[in-house]
Amino acid sequence: MIAMIISRIISSITNHISKLRRSRSWASGIARVGGLCVTNIGSGISGVVAEVKGDELCFKKLFSDRLSLIDSRICGIFILYRRVRSSYAARLLESKILTYEVELERNPENMRARVKLDTLREIYRTIVERDEPVEPSLHIMVCGGPETIVDVYRGVADSLALLGCKLRPKCVSVNFLKSFNKRVIQPRGLILGKFWELVDYLDSMTRYVESAFVPIGYDILLGRIVGIPLWDDTGARHTVVVGPTGRGKTSLAALVAVLSSLLHNATVVAVDPKGDLWSLLSWSGLAVHVEVESSRDAAYLASRILRALGESVGGIVVVDIRYLSEGEKYLHLETALSDAFSLLQGVGRRSLLIVDEFWRVKESYVVRKIVREGRSSGISLMLVSQQPEDFGPDVWSNSSNSVVFGSHDETYLESIKRLSGMASQDVSFIRRLGVGEALVQYHGSRRALPVRVLQAPITVKNPGVGGTGSWGRVRYGQAADSAAQR
Numbered sequence: 001m002i003a004m005i006i007s008r009i010i011s012s013i014t015n016h017i018s019k020l021r022r023s024r025s026w027a028s029g030i031a032r033v034g035g036l037c038v039t040n041i042g043s044g045i046s047g048v049v050a051e052v053k054g055d056e057l058c059f060k061k062l063f064s065d066r067l068s069l070i071d072s073r074i075c076g077i078f079i080l081y082r083r084v085r086s087s088y089a090a091r092l093l094e095s096k097i098l099t100y101e102v103e104l105e106r107n108p109e110n111m112r113a114r115v116k117l118d119t120l121r122e123i124y125r126t127i128v129e130r131d132e133p134v135e136p137s138l139h140i141m142v143c144g145g146p147e148t149i150v151d152v153y154r155g156v157a158d159s160l161a162l163l164g165c166k167l168r169p170k171c172v173s174v175n176f177l178k179s180f181n182k183r184v185i186q187p188r189g190l191i192l193g194k195f196w197e198l199v200d201y202l203d204s205m206t207r208y209v210e211s212a213f214v215p216i217g218y219d220i221l222l223g224r225i226v227g228i229p230l231w232d233d234t235g236a237r238h239t240v241v242v243g244p245t246g247r248g249k250t251s252l253a254a255l256v257a258v259l260s261s262l263l264h265n266a267t268v269v270a271v272d273p274k275g276d277l278w279s280l281l282s283w284s285g286l287a288v289h290v291e292v293e294s295s296r297d298a299a300y301l302a303s304r305i306l307r308a309l310g311e312s313v314g315g316i317v318v319v320d321i322r323y324l325s326e327g328e329k330y331l332h333l334e335t336a337l338s339d340a341f342s343l344l345q346g347v348g349r350r351s352l353l354i355v356d357e358f359w360r361v362k363e364s365y366v367v368r369k370i371v372r373e374g375r376s377s378g379i380s381l382m383l384v385s386q387q388p389e390d391f392g393p394d395v396w397s398n399s400s401n402s403v404v405f406g407s408h409d410e411t412y413l414e415s416i417k418r419l420s421g422m423a424s425q426d427v428s429f430i431r432r433l434g435v436g437e438a439l440v441q442y443h444g445s446r447r448a449l450p451v452r453v454l455q456a457p458i459t460v461k462n463p464g465v466g467g468t469g470s471w472g473r474v475r476y477g478q479a480a481d482s483a484a485q486r
Contacts, residue, residue: 033150035169036150037171038146038149044145045145047143049140049141049171050141051080051137051170052139053168054163054165054166059138062163073142073143073144073155074140074141075141077140077141080172081222083135088213089213090124090127092215093120094124096120097117101117111313115285116262118285123259126455127215142156213227213228214260214264215227215454216255216453216454217451217452217453218451226451228440229401230266236350236378236381237400237401238371238374238399238400239381239399239401240383240399241253241382241384241402242385242391242402242405243386243438244406244412247405247407247438248405249405250276250277251436251455253277257270257277261286261314261315261316265350266350266380268314268316268317268353269309269316270316270356271355273321274356275322277356281316287316288309288316290318292321292324292332301339319336337370338366341353341374345379350380356384362390389415391419393419396419396420402441404430404439405437406430406438413427416430426439429448436453437450437452437453438451
C-alpha cells in the first residue's frame with residue numbers, strides 16, 4: 001500500500017514537471033511532442049521544421065515534380081547554411097607541409113625543402129584565414145493542428161520517401177520566417193529555384209576536386225576554396241585566363257606556377273613578355289630568371305632553359321623578353337614557346353607552360369601545335385590575355401578551364417558568352433566582379449563559380465638560396481659562367 005502511494009506521488013510530480021516544462025517550451029515557441037520539435041506558430045497552428053535529405057536522384061525527382069512540395073501540409077520552404085569541414089585544398093596543403101617537415105627532420109641542411117616549406121606555410125595561413133566553407137540545405141516546415149501535427153509530419157515524410165528523399169526533423173526557431181503580419185512567408189518558386197541553382201553550383205565546385213587540383217581562391221557565395229584541375233587521368237588540361245588590364249591575371253598565373261610546383265612537383269616554364277611575372281616570382285625563392293635581349297640570346301635559349309631548370313629550387317623558369325623591341329618579340333616569343341614545349345616533352349613528368357600576353361602569338365602555328373599536342377604530352381597550358389577574341393575557337397574548344405575576370409564592356413561580355421558557352425546568368429554576373437575576382441568555369445559544368453583570387457606568395461625570408469636568383473641582363477656565356485660559380 002505504501003509503495004503504491006509513493007508511486008502515485010512520484011507519477012503526479014513527474015506529470016506536473018512535464019506539463020510545466022511543456023508550458024515553458026510553448027511560451028518560448030518550441031516544444032517536444034512525439035519526438036519532434038514542434039513550433040507554436042499561432043492561431044492554433046503547429047509546425048515542424050525538417051531538412052530534406054537525399055542524393056542527386058532525390059532532388060531531380062523533387063524538382064521535376066514540384067507539386068510534391070506544393071502541399072497544404074507544407075507551409076514553408078527555405079534554405080539554411082551550415083559550416084562544413086575544412087576544404088580539400090586545406091587538407092592537400094597540410095599533407096604537403098607534413099611531407100616537407102619530415103624531409104627537413106631527416107636532413108636539416110636541405111635548404112630547398114626549407115624554402116618550399118616556408119612558402120607552403122604562408123599559403124596555408126592565407127587559406128585557413130579565408131576557409132569558412134558552408135553548405136546549403138533545403139528545409140520545409142510541416143503545419144497542422146496541435147493534436148495532429150505528428151501524424152501530418154509522418155504523412156509528408158511518407159510522400160517524400162516515394163521520391164527517394166528523407167526528412168530529418170530539426171529544432172529550429174522559425175521566427176525569422178514570419179512577416180510583419182505574423183504569417184509564414186511562402187516564396188516557394190523563388191526558394192526552389194534558388195536551391196536548384198545551388199545544387200548546380202555545388203556540382204560544378206566538386207566535379208574535379210580529386211584531379212590534380214591547384215587552389216586559386218575561395219568562392220564568393222559559399223566560402224569554399226576553389227581550384228583549377230591542370231591534369232587528370234586522361235592527360236593535361238588547358239586553361240584560358242582572360243580579363244582587362246589590372247584585374248589580377250598575372251598574379252593568378254604566378255600563384256598557379258608556385259602551387260603546381262609545390263603540390264604536384266610539376267616543371268613550370270613561364271614566358272613573360274613584360275616582366276610582370278618575374279616581378280611577382282623573383283622573391284618566391286622558387287624560380288630562376290632567363291632573359292632574352294637579342295637574337296644571339298634566343299639562339300641559346302633551349303640550353304639556358306635546361307640549365308635554369310637544374311638550378312631552380314621549385315622547378316620554375318621565367319623566360320623574360322621585355323627588353324626586346326616590339327618587332328622582335330613575336331619572333332622570339334615563338335622561339336621561346338617552341339623550345340620550352342620541346343624541353344617539357346622530354347621531362348617525363350607533369351609540366352605547365354604559362355604564356356602571358358597571349359595575343360602576341362595568337363596566330364602562330366607553334367601555338368596551334370602546342371594546344372593540340374600538349375594534352376597527350378602531359379603539358380598543361382595556361383594562356384593569359386586581355387580580350388576573349390585573343391583566343392581563337394580552337395583554343396576555347398581545347399581548353400578545359402576558363403577564368404574570366406570582370407568587365408563592364410558589352411563587347412567583352414558578348415564575346416565571352418559566344419566563345420566560352422557560359423550561361424547568360426553567369427555572364428551578367430561578370431559586371432559585378434571587382435579587382436581580384438573572377439568567374440571559374442570547368443568544361444562540362446552547368447554553372448560558373450564566382451571566386452576571389454588568393455594573392456600570389458612573394459615573400460620568403462631567405463631569397464639567397466643557391467639557384468633562386470636572377471640570371472641577370474647578361475649574355476649567355478657570362479650567365480653560364482656565373483651559374484657555374486654558384
